Amino acid sequence: MRRTTDRPTVITDAAVSQSDQLRSRQRRYVIMMSIRGGCLVVGAVLVTAEAPLLWLWLPLCAIGMILVPWLAVLLANDRPPKDRHRLIGRSYRRIDDGTPAVTAVPAQAPPPGAVIDVDP
Template identity: 35%
Template structure:
């Protein structure tokens, strides 16, 4: 005797459909966004070097731009490798209304 709804008795897997209206972006989209962040951060390093060359006469300003460019690769890697936090909310599952003639609360008489 089979069960309705695609549920297998004795199995811990729940095969009911998951509502995906508030689903997270795909892994490919997340990866592309992290790559864009990394490229942007590393691209900010080039103007720092250029500004240090432009202001080489003002040693403290040139040194400031160079010191600013030193931690940028480390920061870029940390930001690029950081995934968005996972949501700890419960999965929203489709609940269909029972359409049986008889309710589920009745006494069973075994013979």
């Protein structure tokens, strides 16, 4: 099998390992859920302390407690995007090297009315 490029493969072009991806996603999830817990604690402190502008702070804490877990789950299940330079080498784009394209239709069609014999 012939290589498509003459460039050597460099180890820095390797993808991040699955265990490293999982560890970073777990870390991001724990941080986001800690923010949710912080919103819960801040909301409880604000209610017991009868803070000024309570009508503003409680909805913000509630939004944090509702929206952050949803985002944490979505981001924890998402993998990192593929790098663009990795996609180029895998025939995702067509390179025009000047050779004529191969077509499925023959260059010269049979004349009209011609019968093509097929052995059964």
